Amino acid sequence: MHVDIQAINEKIRRESVFVEKLNREISKVIVGQKYMIERLLVGLLSNGHVLLEGVPGLAKTLAVKTLSAAIQTKFQRLQFTPDLLPADLIGTLIYDQRNGQFTTKKGPIFANLILADEINRSPAKVQSALLEAMMERQVTIGENTFKLDDPFLVLATQNPIEQEGTYPLPEAQVDRFMLKLSIGYPNKDEELEIMRRMTRGNVETIRPVVTPADIVKARQVVTEVYMDEKVERYIVDIVFATREPKKYGLDELEDLISYGASPRASIFLALAAKAQAFLRGRGYVTPEDVRAIGLDVLRHRIIITYEAEAEEKTSEYVVGQVLSRIEVP
Secondary structure, eight states: OOOOHHHHHHHHHHHTHHHHHHHHHHTTTOOSOHHHHHHHHHHHHTTOEEEEEOOTTSSHHHHHHHHHHTBSSOEEEEEOOTTOOHHHHHEEEEEETTTTEEEEEEOTTSSSEEEEETGGGSOHHHHHHHHHHHHHSEEEETTEEEEOOSSOEEEEEEOSSOOTTOOOOOHHHHTTEEEEEEOOOOOHHHHHHHHHHHHHOOOOOOOOOBOHHHHHHHHHHHHHSBOOHHHHHHHHHHHHHHHOGGGGTOGGGTTTEEEOOOHHHHHHHHHHHHHHHHHTTOSBOOHHHHHHHHHHHHTTTOEEOHHHHHTTOOHHHHHHHHHHHSOOO
């Protein structure tokens, strides 16, 4: 099959103009954190939800709010708490005594960008209420099903160090997130700039510079980014190595992995790699795109054994071994 890479490159050049505008607006408020911002854009471009994990004070919530302010779209922040109910999220039926009819009151989930702040602070019944919305892009209230607007993206945050009063996300819920980001501290220069900005008292105003139509068009171009069959097989090899490590010469991982990544990992890894190529201005995916995004797609899809925990080996360690040992095409 003949693929016109030059034509795809031209499309990317045309449709990616907004990325620079978006980055410029976000940098008015967010200092550094390029990794987090780029991954948020990957999720936006590949229609995938993002889970941000990091200690308090790393601008996770601020980054999501700033991103939403730069897009001309509806944004809702949901503060997840132990007393939250599914109806508080998706809506409910209200009985009208005047006409004896039930009317639908839609919840805050009916927005384009959802910030699920501290998602692990709500009980399982609330977390599971998000499942249908995240996967099917629809919500069922009573007997009626309502489609959610496009684009629809859940950006969730959680704190990894404070476990009191939290409810760990079930595997089915975590698997719905395309990316799980591990947010780190800024460097010295960045922290100095953060300190200066925050102590001056001057708050920058973020202007909306992107429309939902821009995002939808860019997503279409992302799906057209060319991926060679060798790169496709490379992705499948990476995912299969988490399930059958012995077949790939990774014998030492056999006792560390309880469950490997699901087929959803292959789909999300391919889509995220295409979005990564788009952000780099390329019309084709390289193995380096796959390796760059691989840890964020896989770290939350691999369940390690008790033996791995005893040896203090994490899922990040397992993914790192797989990515470094699988032969690159």
